[in-house]
Amino acid sequence: MWLDRNYEHPVTQPLATADGDNRDAGTKTDAGDKISRSTPIYPGEPIDDTPGRGRTGKISSNNDEDWYVFSACEGQTITITVTPLDTDVDLYLWNRNGDIVASSTESGVTAESISYTADITGYWFMQIKPVSGRGEYTFDVTLNGQNDAGTGGDAGNSFASATPITPGSYYGYLDMNDEEDWYKFNVNAGEGIHFILEMKDYAVYSDFDITLYDPTGKMVYKENYYYDDELFYPATTSGTWAVKINIFPGYKNAPTSDEWKYYCYGSGAYHLQFSIESSVPEPPAPIPQPQITPIAKTFIVNNDPDTLKDEFGYLAAVPACNYMENGKRYLAPIVYKGDTTKTNYYNTEGDRGTVDDTTQYLLDDWNDYLALFGKTAEEYTLPADPIKAAAEIATNNWEKSDLAVIAVDGSEYSDTVEKVLEKTATLTRKVGVITLSSDDKKLHGAMGYPLFLGDKWCAIILEAFDIKKSYGDDSCTYLESVYPTYMPYGGDWWPTPYDGAGDALDLYYPITQKGLWAVGTQLKAKEFSTYKITKIAGDRYTIDVPTSECVITVKVETSEPTDLLVFLVDPKGNLRAPDIPQWNGPVLPIHEWYGFENPPVNPWRRWDPEDHTEFTAEVLHPEPGKWTVIVVPRYREGASSIQYTLTGELRYINEKRADAIVSAANAAVIASQEHAPLLYVKEDEVPTETQNALNTLGVKEVIFVERGGIGEKVKGSLPTIKADLTTMQEIIDQIKSYPNTENYITITSIKTGKGYFAPAAMLAAYHCSPLLRIGEAPGIPAAVADRIETWRLWDGDYYHGARSPGHLPVAREP
Numbered sequence: 001m002w003l004d005r006n007y008e009h010p011v012t013q014p015l016a017t018a019d020g021d022n023r024d025a026g027t028k029t030d031a032g033d034k035i036s037r038s039t040p041i042y043p044g045e046p047i048d049d050t051p052g053r054g055r056t057g058k059i060s061s062n063n064d065e066d067w068y069v070f071s072a073c074e075g076q077t078i079t080i081t082v083t084p085l086d087t088d089v090d091l092y093l094w095n096r097n098g099d100i101v102a103s104s105t106e107s108g109v110t111a112e113s114i115s116y117t118a119d120i121t122g123y124w125f126m127q128i129k130p131v132s133g134r135g136e137y138t139f140d141v142t143l144n145g146q147n148d149a150g151t152g153g154d155a156g157n158s159f160a161s162a163t164p165i166t167p168g169s170y171y172g173y174l175d176m177n178d179e180e181d182w183y184k185f186n187v188n189a190g191e192g193i194h195f196i197l198e199m200k201d202y203a204v205y206s207d208f209d210i211t212l213y214d215p216t217g218k219m220v221y222k223e224n225y226y227y228d229d230e231l232f233y234p235a236t237t238s239g240t241w242a243v244k245i246n247i248f249p250g251y252k253n254a255p256t257s258d259e260w261k262y263y264c265y266g267s268g269a270y271h272l273q274f275s276i277e278s279s280v281p282e283p284p285a286p287i288p289q290p291q292i293t294p295i296a297k298t299f300i301v302n303n304d305p306d307t308l309k310d311e312f313g314y315l316a317a318v319p320a321c322n323y324m325e326n327g328k329r330y331l332a333p334i335v336y337k338g339d340t341t342k343t344n345y346y347n348t349e350g351d352r353g354t355v356d357d358t359t360q361y362l363l364d365d366w367n368d369y370l371a372l373f374g375k376t377a378e379e380y381t382l383p384a385d386p387i388k389a390a391a392e393i394a395t396n397n398w399e400k401s402d403l404a405v406i407a408v409d410g411s412e413y414s415d416t417v418e419k420v421l422e423k424t425a426t427l428t429r430k431v432g433v434i435t436l437s438s439d440d441k442k443l444h445g446a447m448g449y450p451l452f453l454g455d456k457w458c459a460i461i462l463e464a465f466d467i468k469k470s471y472g473d474d475s476c477t478y479l480e481s482v483y484p485t486y487m488p489y490g491g492d493w494w495p496t497p498y499d500g501a502g503d504a505l506d507l508y509y510p511i512t513q514k515g516l517w518a519v520g521t522q523l524k525a526k527e528f529s530t531y532k533i534t535k536i537a538g539d540r541y542t543i544d545v546p547t548s549e550c551v552i553t554v555k556v557e558t559s560e561p562t563d564l565l566v567f568l569v570d571p572k573g574n575l576r577a578p579d580i581p582q583w584n585g586p587v588l589p590i591h592e593w594y595g596f597e598n599p600p601v602n603p604w605r606r607w608d609p610e611d612h613t614e615f616t617a618e619v620l621h622p623e624p625g626k627w628t629v630i631v632v633p634r635y636r637e638g639a640s641s642i643q644y645t646l647t648g649e650l651r652y653i654n655e656k657r658a659d660a661i662v663s664a665a666n667a668a669v670i671a672s673q674e675h676a677p678l679l680y681v682k683e684d685e686v687p688t689e690t691q692n693a694l695n696t697l698g699v700k701e702v703i704f705v706e707r708g709g710i711g712e713k714v715k716g717s718l719p720t721i722k723a724d725l726t727t728m729q730e731i732i733d734q735i736k737s738y739p740n741t742e743n744y745i746t747i748t749s750i751k752t753g754k755g756y757f758a759p760a761a762m763l764a765a766y767h768c769s770p771l772l773r774i775g776e777a778p779g780i781p782a783a784v785a786d787r788i789e790t791w792r793l794w795d796g797d798y799y800h801g802a803r804s805p806g807h808l809p810v811a812r813e814p
Helices: 309-321 353-370 386-398 655-674 688-697 712-718 728-736 757-767 781-795
Strands: 056-059 066-072 077-084 086-096 100-106 114-116 124-131 135-144 167-175 179-187 192-197 207-213 217-225 228-236 239-246 267-275 293-294 297-302 321-324 328-331 334-337 378-381 401-406 416-426 431-437 449-453 456-465 476-485 487-492 505-508 515-520 530-537 538-546 550-562 566-569 576-577 611-621 625-633 641-652 678-681 702-707 719-725 745-747 771-773 797-799 802-804
Touching: 056 124, 056 386, 066 135, 077 124, 086 217, 100 114, 124 702, 167 239, 167 655, 179 267, 192 207, 192 239, 207 228, 239 449, 239 655, 267 505, 297 576, 309 321, 309 386, 309 655, 309 712, 309 757, 321 655, 321 719, 321 757, 328 456, 334 353, 386 655, 386 678, 386 688, 401 655, 401 688, 416 625, 449 530, 456 476, 456 487, 456 515, 456 625, 476 505, 487 781, 505 566, 505 576, 538 550, 538 641, 550 566, 550 625, 566 641, 566 757, 576 611, 576 781, 625 641, 655 678, 655 702, 655 757, 655 771, 678 688, 745 757, 757 771
Parallel strands: 066 267, 293 328, 297 334, 297 378, 401 678, 401 702, 702 719, 745 771
Antiparallel strands: 056 135, 066 124, 077 114, 077 135, 086 100, 086 124, 167 267, 179 239, 192 228, 192 267, 207 217, 207 239, 321 328, 416 641, 431 530, 449 515, 456 505, 456 530, 476 487, 476 515, 538 625, 550 611, 550 641, 566 576, 566 625, 797 802
């Protein structure tokens, strides 16, 4: 039965931290119960009770086999000892082809021992099989000797002592006591050096890098991808070259800190293939980065969350603090102040900090940097009015300028809001519960347990109880739509609330459309006790969306706190809002991990929103068509009836606002390249402040950026127009005509109304890149991305508070 099978260890088991109970092998979980689920262990690393580096285990029943996998090199002697404390076990060693190559079957609690010289390089499997009883055991695995490149010993550890090789295939081994292997070879100038370093099929989780040295011992090139690396390099001189294979991160060169402990790891076998080619590709050149000359200034924008005045002021500052002149890049920061938005990771839960705190942290770093040059930043706070700000920046930073860039101030344009749904209703809490035994055949069938769900049922909860497994290889519960779509929509991979066995309780999903659905489990019948399906009734409404150039916002309100939620479903039946939170836990101090015993009972693996009086769902990039609004409770139990008010709005993007934003943002890029001031006009007049600045600077020509002809009425009041850019293509062509332009485009959105376009323009100016609006791209790609991301989040599961997203299908063909 093993002749056609080759076992590759699936890297799926998460890392753990240490506490008093570290079975099996420091993982705090039961080791794999078959060869394909073997738990990784690391004979060449410290024994410190972290995952794979513990040496204790436990047999829980006569059927509880423990399987482990480790890496070894051909020629190494594998020595294994298993000492049972109060049970009888047998010990087997398997190779990756599924063959038992050695065994020990002593009776009783006598220690089992194996010694075997590896005849292949790669994964080896240790099976501890119970004979009778249950209990604990200790074990030891050691690898004696080395056979790097078939030498019967260790490869050299330096350039001078490198082991000679010729083109061919070689195997080697590294661990904490031997972090580097060096090989040397002869090559002629003009020939191509080609190495392939393979790790993935030979060592679990470890990463080795390969570095090339020329005949003088100078490092000339390095490949350091995770797992496998391929190195090409054309030899520039004849002689003896060398390569170094080393562990990353390794042990002796790992960072050290008094505040936190760095996890040093890495060991295992590798496969090295070497060839000399007639020619090879040139190594990629470093991405050129212009030398930055700091401007000892800090431009400060007072945050205005209610309008876009601060963003248009920000844009006016870009050409004064981000520009090229005489081949040099000059930079100074633009920062917002007065933003008290709470941040997630600045401090502790009790004092999480604000955006202003983070800004000050960055400014402190900026000022420390300037101090290295003996400079102190001059702080300049922009006026709130963007027209005044632009004029003041221009006259403060230019004594004279023949050229200015002009755009229309769009900060006063606003979008149109239409109320499309307003309903007050009372929802009666109704549930339908189906309880299944773990051996129900439909649960384990290929199609799962089928459910036809009509419009009445608006959400579903799936639960599996008394789960004996503890790691996230299988979906303890899952939900699929069979018809009209055929897609998975949710899976509970990790039981809650423990890292060990427990209950799977956190699969909740709205029934987006009526049809044939299926629920099921990937657990075996013996691995849990019962399975509960709860259907929850709710209300459905529809909204007609005429265009993608709008934002959908729906809100449900109640007079008393309830668990009522609202969902938005697109015309094709895809859930689009809200996203389930990507983070579900509190904020711990830096370097504290939310793992295993922190805390022992983990409350963050379920999304349990507290009762509330208001809940909102919003879609920024909708497709036109008929949308569904679902109002439904989150929980099975709660108030028997809930009176609510539901409102729905469409906010239509003002075309002039869009044109003004895109024009001004790209005007900032153009002004940056010209190192000319950016000034604003109104749609139909030149403000006094702007005219005074034009006169003071002696401006003779202007580049007028006015997409859509938004400034047509004011053209006659401007100095000579050098370039009148009225289309997106004309704007792009202007920016791409500059010698400093890079192969970039910068994408932004204006749907949120939060002004992200201004910092985006700062980035675009640095790369001399046109700034485009995602909402105007053909095919509504933002809607596609949003649909994918919402699906990934809801299809995933929480692990220690962080949402592990679902995995999109991988197509074999486009």
